[in-house]
Amino acid sequence: MWVSAHKALSWIYFQQPRAPSPNASRIERTAAMVYFSPRPHVLPAHTIQPGDSLAEIAPRYKIGWQYLSQLNQVKPNRIRAGQALKVLRGPFRVVVDLSEFSLLVRTDTEYVCRFPIGIGRDHSTPIGRFRVLRKVPDPQYTAPDGRVIASATPENPLGRYWIDIGEGYGIHGTNQPDSIGRAESRGCMRMRAADIRQLFGMLVTGCEVVIHR
Structure with a gap:
């Protein structure tokens, strides 16, 4: 049923x-x-x-x-x-709707789940088709001024998970949860801690990520 x-x-x-x-x-x-x-x-x-x-x-x-x-x-x-x-057949697909600040996980024919996200300011989040290139738990962060912020620290703006989609862009956590639903990043997509943990566990290398407005 x-x-x-x-x-x-x-x-x-x-x-x-x-x-x-x-x-x-x-x-x-x-x-x-x-x-x-x-x-x-x-x-x-x-x-x-x-x-x-x-x-x-x-x-x-x-x-x-x-x-x-x-x-x-x-x-x-x-x-x-x-x-x-219980097993299910992947891989899952990700569809990001920038105008809705939403990230949808789906199969070819079925809805799986949907998450709110934060996106890039000034239309800096790229539009197009991408693939998950790698998944990094507890990533370190290199700031624009060259400072390296250690992984798994409150100061790290990437949170606990990084999903690399290439060209320097990715889907990651955040230490600013209030920025979800806003355009405040430098182009990457941010998610709340529980949401990025869920997504990180679902996706595998090669999963398609489609970003549109």
């Missing part, structure tokens, strides 16, 4: 993704069940083999191991042989 309902609601959503929809709360509920809950299964369950790890299993489905851990509500060091995991 949840899977078929979410397919139908996603089809409706993508007809007019910017338009206010009476189905908004419904699609969030169905997405939560399909993409963020151990049940229901969408694909046949993955049975863990001796010696398996989430870090080895996740790339087979083109999803992040952190997301696989969250999806199944299991810690990486607590899995066991014979255990059945």
Whole structure:
């Protein structure tokens, strides 16, 4: 029921993704069940083999191991042989709408989740198609004046995660959460701490990122 309902609601959503929809709360509920809950299964369950790890299993489905851990509500060091995991087929796609200050995660046909973001001032966030080139936890930051700000410190404006999309741009956390929903960065996209942690765990190298106004 949840899977078929979410397919139908996603089809409706993508007809007019910017338009206010009476189905908004419904699609969030169905997405939560399909993409963020151990049940229901969408694909046949993955049975863990001796010696398996989430870090080895996740790339087979083109999803992040952190997301696989969250999806199944299991810690990486607590899995066991014979255990059945819910799996989903990636990779996910990201669509950034600068005019809406929003970042959408989707599959080819389905809505997954949506986050508020901060963007570049003076239209400095680039428009176009990009790919996730690398993911860096706890990045250090080099300021315009050459100062290097250590990783995992309150002064670091990148927060705890950096998703590199090339040309010096990326999606990252922030130490200024009030800037979400505003155009205040030098071109990169900012997210709240919990949101960037979620996104970082879902994406893999090669995921498409589309940015438009």
